[in-house]
Amino acid sequence: MSNEPTETAGTDDPTDDDLSIQTDVSESVTDHGPTGATGTVVRSDAINVWYNDDQALKDITMEIPENRVTAMIGPSGCGKSTFLRCINRMNDRIDAARVEGDLYLRGKNVYDSDVDPVALRRRVGMVFQKPNPFPKSIYDNVAYGLEIQDVEGDYDEIVERSLKRAALWDEVKDQLDSSGLDLSGGQQQRLCIARAIAPDPEILLMDEPASALDPVATSQIEDLIDELAEEYTVVIVTHNMQQAARISDKTAVFLTGGELVEFGDTQKIFENPESQRVEDYITGKFG
Amino acid sequence: MATDTDSRVIEGFGQVSRTVGTLFRYLLLASTLFGIVMLGVLLLYVANDAIQPLTADPGWHLTFLCTFVLPSLAVGGYLYRRNRPAFRLGGSLVGALAVSLMFAGGASIVFVDILDPMVWFSYVVGFALAGLGVLAIERRSHSIPFSVRFVAAIAVVGVSLLVVPNLLIDLPYALIGWAVIAYTVGGVVAAALGRYVYRSRGPRKAIVAAGGVLLAVAALALAGPLVGVDPLPASIVAAVSLVPVCSYAGVAAFDRPKARVGLVFAAVVVGGAFLGAAVADLAGFAGPESWVNWSFLTNAHSGTAADAGLYPAIGGSILLMVTVAALSFPLGVGAAVYLEEYAPDNRFTRFIDINISNLAGVPSVVYGLLGLGVFVTYAGRAMGTVLVGGATLSLLILPIVIISSREAIRSVPEEMRQASYGMGATRWQTVKNVVLPRAFPGIMTGTILALGRAIGETAPLIMIGAPNVAFSLPTELTSKVSAMPLQVYAWAGLFASEEFYRQAVPAGVVVLLVVLLSMNSVAIVLRNRYEDGN
Numbered sequence: 001m002s003n004e005p006t007e008t009a010g011t012d013d014p015t016d017d018d019l020s021i022q023t024d025v026s027e028s029v030t031d032h033g034p035t036g037a038t039g040t041v042v043r044s045d046a047i048n049v050w051y052n053d054d055q056a057l058k059d060i061t062m063e064i065p066e067n068r069v070t071a072m073i074g075p076s077g078c079g080k081s082t083f084l085r086c087i088n089r090m091n092d093r094i095d096a097a098r099v100e101g102d103l104y105l106r107g108k109n110v111y112d113s114d115v116d117p118v119a120l121r122r123r124v125g126m127v128f129q130k131p132n133p134f135p136k137s138i139y140d141n142v143a144y145g146l147e148i149q150d151v152e153g154d155y156d157e158i159v160e161r162s163l164k165r166a167a168l169w170d171e172v173k174d175q176l177d178s179s180g181l182d183l184s185g186g187q188q189q190r191l192c193i194a195r196a197i198a199p200d201p202e203i204l205l206m207d208e209p210a211s212a213l214d215p216v217a218t219s220q221i222e223d224l225i226d227e228l229a230e231e232y233t234v235v236i237v238t239h240n241m242q243q244a245a246r247i248s249d250k251t252a253v254f255l256t257g258g259e260l261v262e263f264g265d266t267q268k269i270f271e272n273p274e275s276q277r278v279e280d281y282i283t284g285k286f287g
Numbered sequence: 288m289a290t291d292t293d294s295r296v297i298e299g300f301g302q303v304s305r306t307v308g309t310l311f312r313y314l315l316l317a318s319t320l321f322g323i324v325m326l327g328v329l330l331l332y333v334a335n336d337a338i339q340p341l342t343a344d345p346g347w348h349l350t351f352l353c354t355f356v357l358p359s360l361a362v363g364g365y366l367y368r369r370n371r372p373a374f375r376l377g378g379s380l381v382g383a384l385a386v387s388l389m390f391a392g393g394a395s396i397v398f399v400d401i402l403d404p405m406v407w408f409s410y411v412v413g414f415a416l417a418g419l420g421v422l423a424i425e426r427r428s429h430s431i432p433f434s435v436r437f438v439a440a441i442a443v444v445g446v447s448l449l450v451v452p453n454l455l456i457d458l459p460y461a462l463i464g465w466a467v468i469a470y471t472v473g474g475v476v477a478a479a480l481g482r483y484v485y486r487s488r489g490p491r492k493a494i495v496a497a498g499g500v501l502l503a504v505a506a507l508a509l510a511g512p513l514v515g516v517d518p519l520p521a522s523i524v525a526a527v528s529l530v531p532v533c534s535y536a537g538v539a540a541f542d543r544p545k546a547r548v549g550l551v552f553a554a555v556v557v558g559g560a561f562l563g564a565a566v567a568d569l570a571g572f573a574g575p576e577s578w579v580n581w582s583f584l585t586n587a588h589s590g591t592a593a594d595a596g597l598y599p600a601i602g603g604s605i606l607l608m609v610t611v612a613a614l615s616f617p618l619g620v621g622a623a624v625y626l627e628e629y630a631p632d633n634r635f636t637r638f639i640d641i642n643i644s645n646l647a648g649v650p651s652v653v654y655g656l657l658g659l660g661v662f663v664t665y666a667g668r669a670m671g672t673v674l675v676g677g678a679t680l681s682l683l684i685l686p687i688v689i690i691s692s693r694e695a696i697r698s699v700p701e702e703m704r705q706a707s708y709g710m711g712a713t714r715w716q717t718v719k720n721v722v723l724p725r726a727f728p729g730i731m732t733g734t735i736l737a738l739g740r741a742i743g744e745t746a747p748l749i750m751i752g753a754p755n756v757a758f759s760l761p762t763e764l765t766s767k768v769s770a771m772p773l774q775v776y777a778w779a780g781l782f783a784s785e786e787f788y789r790q791a792v793p794a795g796v797v798v799l800l801v802v803l804l805s806m807n808s809v810a811i812v813l814r815n816r817y818e819d820g821n
Contacts, residue, residue, distance in 0.1 A: 093708060118713050122711030134703060144707075145711065
């Protein structure tokens with residue numbers, strides 16, 4: 001990463017307490033192997049976002065690698081969700097939001113004037129913070145993307161495959177006709193993941209997908225993300241640092257003011273961050 | 288330490304005065320109850336005049352107390368305390384039976400005197416063909432461009448609505464009226480029950496259930512003459528009321544073991560009423576000399592209050608309601624969807640916003656004047672017809688329909704829209720697949736309540752020149768129409784005499800209120816189900 005923004009590396013010795021926290025975190029970092037030999041799916045180039053006159057993101061430049069889990073962490077209001085929404089242009093739906101800069105999805109600038117945001121979103125799957133299945137049957141929920149996009153093919157088979165990938169098939173295969181709202185919170189979120197991957201998107205965006213769930217459902221979602229990364233590029237926003245350490249290969253740390261302070265391999269960010277601010281944040285000194 | 292604490296023992300905390308608060312609370316209670324109590328007293332007074340319960344034989348009261356009131360109270364009270372779901376099931380069955388019987392009565396008026404069953408049948412077939420055609424075209428939506436599909440859909444709808452009905456009406460043979468009703472209305476019930484059974488028990492039992500419904504409707508229609516009812520009204524009562532309610536009861540008996548006992552409650556209430564009537568009849572106890580009786584419901588206006596009836600006005604009100612619903616529903620929901628989902632937030636839409644709220648409060652007589660000016664004077668339509676009356680009442684309730692529909696659309700959670708847009712849905716797809724289905728019960732509730740306002744309106748109908756007294760039912764959209772409130776007003780104003788005041792007016796008011804309350808009960812049931820759904 002030549003263009004990752006960093007601040008001067010801090011060399012203060014952490015206190016004993018901080019050290020112990022750090023050790024805990026670093027132990028749980030999963031390793032998906034070397035992250036070198038993969039392509040780039042998303043490349044952002046000096047993205048700036050304003051909500052009216054408030055700048056929410058400042059000059060974000062980063063590259064998101066293929067078939068890896070990239071986590072974005074940071075305190076509330078730091079712009080990590082805003083950046084996620086820049087990728088599929090969901091910010092367009094907010095009247096007050098204004099985006100400047102370039103963001104390339106597989107080499108195509110999604111902010112080019114000839115890009116239809118609706119067509120763009122059909123290539124990008126998104127999972128939201130609160131599980132939001134439609135008040136339709138489980139089957140119709142998963143098939144929703146296929147229907148609105150007029151996808152050709154055997155819907156029964158695609159629905160089954162997506163539910164299997166979302167690790168939900170065994171729990172719901174006998175009740176595909178019952179409402180998606182009858183499921184538990186964790187099952188609803190996995191249903192939303194199945195719905196998002198059914199049209200086979202280029203990239204899967206997740207906006208704090210486990211923050212409304214209990215610990216058991218959270219760990220199921222985390223295992224699932226781990227498996228999805230074999231086939232999909234996953235970008236996940238989380239405010240749970242342990243979660244980022246557990247599931248991600250790359251981590252981007254956003255801090256107050258909408259700056260991307262550090263971006264790199266998860267293990268390095270959590271064990272040996274270059275920026276003092278990142279280290280303070282990760283060790284719990286603020287945020 | 289111990290002595291320290293001892294010296295700080297608190298003897299008491301004293302009292303804080305609540306006198307003003309208590310006074311305020313009871314003032315609020317009084318203002319809450321004032322209107323309701325006044326209205327209740329008035330209604331009791333009117334109902335007493337109309338039904339005259341005190342003219343009945345004491346034996347009659349005693350009979351119904353023993354067979355109907357006490358058993359119902361006992362079973363109902365027991366279930367209410369021990370098994371709430373069963374109580375609700377029983378109560379909703381009785382309520383559904385009562386309300387659906389009234390709707391069946393209204394539908395009978397329409398099919399016996401206004402709409403030839405053959406005309407109904409041909410249009411049902413026309414609409415069904417149009418729907419199937421559009422569906423078939425949509426199925427091929429992958430391979431055909433939108434403009435071709437659009438033209439084809441318009442052609443299919445046009446042909447099935449303009450050509451097919453005329454072909455069917457002109458057929459040399461005519462189908463039997465009751466069979467047409469039995470299978471168009473009964474078919475919907477059969478399909479609904481069949482679908483439910485199919486989901487829980489598979490195709491074979493679904494076919495049996497649906498076939499059973501159709502057979503039951505036909506059997507009841509044929510059995511009608513045995514108890515002195517023509518097959519046509521009998522088939523309507525069977526298809527609209529008896530068979531659906533029994534199907535609901537049957538489904539509950541099989542699928543809700545805990546609430547199943549509630550069927551006993553419903554049986555006690557309905558059976559008690561029949562038993563009471565039979566016993567009173569056998570023992571020769573005379574019932575009350577109610578002015579709301581069969582002849583009041585089936586006669587036209589007459590010179591003497593005893594012979595006067597509400598029949599043309601009931602039919603007129605039904606036709607007006609159908610017209611109002613057909614006009615105001617699409618216009619109101621369309622406006623609501625535009626304002627909520629499409630309109631940008633600018634000065635123009637805010638201006639429209641404020642004006643719609645204001646229009647909801649404009650006096651109805653002003654809308655009558657508007658209807659007179661626009662439809663009669665400007666458009667040159669005849670005065671006092673179903674069409675002009677319906678259009679004027681539609682204008683009147685349009686703001687209410689828009690406001691309540693917007694409320695329902697706004698209550699669709701933003702997460703649903705986000706999920707849909709996030710999947711790459713266009714705005715139209717989101718509105719069609721997510722927003723409208725979710726908002727539909729709320730929209731229906733608001734529309735029914737608005738229709739309830741329209742059914743009680745008198746002033747606009749007077750303004751557009753609707754006749755106070757109609758002696759026959761309107762048979763088409765351009766015939767003169769009267770309505771229930773107008774007829775009551777005529778009895779109170781034009782035929783002002785002691786007789787009419789004491790007999791016809793209270794009876795008319797009671798009928799009007801019963802119709803209104805049963806419409807509102809449908810709205811309340813819809814709203815409750817909607818809230819359960821959330």
